[in-house]
Amino acid sequence: MYKILIFIIKSDSDFVNYFTNNFLPLLSDINGKEVKLAKVESNLLLDLKYSHFCEIAANSKDEMDRKLNSSSGRKLGKLLMELHQKLSVINVNYD
Secondary structure, X not given: XXXXXXXXXXXXXXXXXXXXXXHHHHHHHHXXXXXXXXXXXXOOOOOXXXXXXXXXXXXXXXXXXXXXXXHHHHHHHHHHHHOHHHEEXXXXXXX
16 A cells, blocks of 8 residues: 655645645545545644645555556646645655
8 A cells, every 4th residue: 555645734724725625626536536634633743733634545656656647646746846835745655
């Protein structure tokens, strides 16, 4: 299993709304099912504080690479590059 975890750095709520309207539809399309945004309840041991979190998953890194090379995946990549200062992205490989 391969996952991409996206954490929204705690900031103004306008970005959360922007993320919900612009990122979640792309993530849902890439994932093949609805991606929901969850609240981060606590992260006391981290210097950087997060407000929200979501994830997408695939059976393997190769499958995730194929998903990210789709039209929605390329749009997501552009958004991530433009707004990387408001997000943390972590890739996890369970292999």
